[in-house]
Amino acid sequence: MRSFWWDGLFAEGGETVWFQFFTLYALFLGAGPGLIGVLTSVSNLASAASTLPGAAFAERTGRYKAIVLAATTSARLVFLVLAAMPWFVDGASAIAVLAVASLLRATLGSFAMPAWNAMAAETVPERVRGRYFAFRNFGRQAVGLVLTPLVGAFLAQAGGAAGWQVLWAGSAALGLTASLFFARIPAPSRRGARGRSPARAGPLSAAPLLEALRDTALLRFVGSMSLFQLSVMLAGPFFSVYLVQHLGASPFWVGITAAASPLSAALSQPFAGRLADFVGPRRLLVASNAAIVALPLFWVVAFEPWHIVAVNLIGGAAWAGAQMASFNFLLASAPAKRLPGYTALYQMTQFAVTFAGPLAGGLLIGAFGFRAVFAISAAGRLAATGLQAAFLLGEAEPAGEREARQGLALAGDRA
Template sequence: MRASALEGAFASASDNAGTSYVPLYGHSLGATPAQIGLLVALPNLLTNVLQVPWALLTERLGRRKQIMMLGAVGGRLLWLPLALLPWIAPSPKAAVLVLMIAVSLRAAVAGMATPAWTSLMADLVPRQVRGVYFANRNLLVNLAGFAATLLAGFLVRVGGEPGGYQLVYAFAVAAGIAAGVYMAQMPDLPWQGAPAGQGAAHPGEAREGPVPPAAATRGARARWLRLLAVFRQEPVFTRYCYTAFLWTWAVNLPAPLYAVYLVRDLGGPEAMWGLVTAANFLCTVIAQRYWGFLSQQLGEKRIMLLSGAGASILPVLWLGLPVPALAIAANGLGGFVWAGYNLASFNLLLALAPPARRTTYVAIYNSTIGLGQALGPLLGGYIADAAGIPLVFVLSTVFRAVGLWLFSRAVDTPMPAMTAADLLPLWIKWWRQQGTRAVLARPGPAL
């Protein structure tokens, strides 16, 4: 599990340094808001539409670690074309097109790792410690993301355009290689979802020797039919996917536009985006242990409702910013609430997905939200072109609230009772239990 934590740190540095600046890179090349929406929509679409095929491939081969390595390392090496972009594109219009192709291909390859990684981590980390372990892992991951985004902002400021962006993506490649080194050290546990033989997806499906084309076609058809049957067998999981689609679509409506809004509408410098993104990571780091403890005490659904309520108001909060510098505070608040939501939603997904088919269930979920991740920025970019970015922010808040309400009604999972005092940080609870005089009279425990 130590190797996984270090892999996550370097992967976070690579991914966040790279993805954070894709919209501004496109903006610097002359991309319109609609094209910037495509820069986010196309990678999201490919990443998640391919989740089910990647999951079926993983189940067929039964080689989770090898597939995970190929997708993760290969995807991060594909940041390299972005570092070379000014030298390989003959014109700004061509550069925008090459940028779209490069980030889309990178996302498609990187998505190969997701089902295998999720399944392997579920077997590596016992359920009773998942909340604490992933909170601690996320702490390290977000610290790395925080440092990487600060570094990326510094590189953009020092290198200018386009040299600063080239330095950012060269760094993303180097960090991705380091992540691959630690991923190679992760154990490859026996997979309870893999059958006997050469990694067949289900008992009785032989994998030894060549498979006749007709038999392969029948096997593929049978796997897709079993995939569709999931929605009849697991109604709670199905409703979770439906509500997650609406929520994700609403969240991603303005996703590629925040950076453009900061630079174009608020008048902030491009290098400030590194500070804005870093504030998100810093607050995420601070919040990880808080949400990790609450998740174990109050349950995943409760945490998703609480943190999701805060996440719903974030877009309209941006509309009220009088100066660019306050975007740092707004994104810091976003880091706090999203730390809770992402931790709880991941743990809820693992809880709802049956262990024997977890890879496929996770792929179904990722494909569902992937559709929202693709349609959201695509539609948001076109609305911004037609009516301006502020309308996109308002629509995002409205539909986030609707999605959260539907989730509260449709996904029936245990939700322990709570009081407002349950939300207090541990150190405040300890202070109240001990009494002010007792606390001041003697040193307290290390918290």
């Protein structure tokens, strides 16, 4: 599992510029808030469309490691295209290249996600998943914490096309290093891990998704999370735009505010991992999402860039708990041989609402302004969290989830 940990560190380093500074780069190329919302929505639609083929291919072939390695490496090579782009195109053509890059990366990432989840479930024993992924996420957040303000400071000094070229080339180098570490992870035996060899003949089908649709507990989880994610994406893509255009943040302050999230996430990861193992992912998910409800309201009352540092410190810890809980809940709820199908259903619905959210958010911002949309986002998050509390806390835990939690509690009593 050591190579898996190093893969996470370098992968985070390679994705920092893309995830934390994508909006700033799009603004640099000349895109406005409406176009940024469309880019985000279309990319999420591509993600939703590629998840089911990825799940079907993973279940049909069982070659989880090969699928993940090929898709993630290809997505990281896109950074080299962005690094070379200023030598060939600019203006509207550059925005078009960025749009294609975003679509390609979204498609490849979602195609690989069912295989990645299945491989993670087979690689990391259930009894230590919370603590292991907390430790892995701690390392990732630490990398983001260091790199994000450095990137912001670098852009403040060399924010032209050449500066962005250096950042994209560095992202490619870090990402490809992550691929090298991932290639060293032993591939679990398909027969030993799943009880049978995967079928390798016949066409790909929607059978994995159809089987997942029969699980009513999963549907409740997916439905409430979809409403929550829709509410998040009404405002999420526009926070950075608001930070730059309305709060007057420089690239340096964009980096500082973005670094606050991985700082608090890194500090809270060990605590979140223990909570996921001892109290279960259901309770942790509801508690974390309850904290996330308030975040857009804090943006409403913020009037200086440094105010967002405090907002992101709270948000980083809350999102760390929510992501840990939802990931562990999905792994614990799905039958081992059907994890790709369960992942596909979850990812497809999440990406479908993240397609609709930015489009609706962009229209609402044009009609009512940023702060009104932030308030609407908070109301939707509150409603979704209430549904999660009713659905998840009111139903019985899966046997595997309950036994793992009780075993850890017993071990803790004996320590």
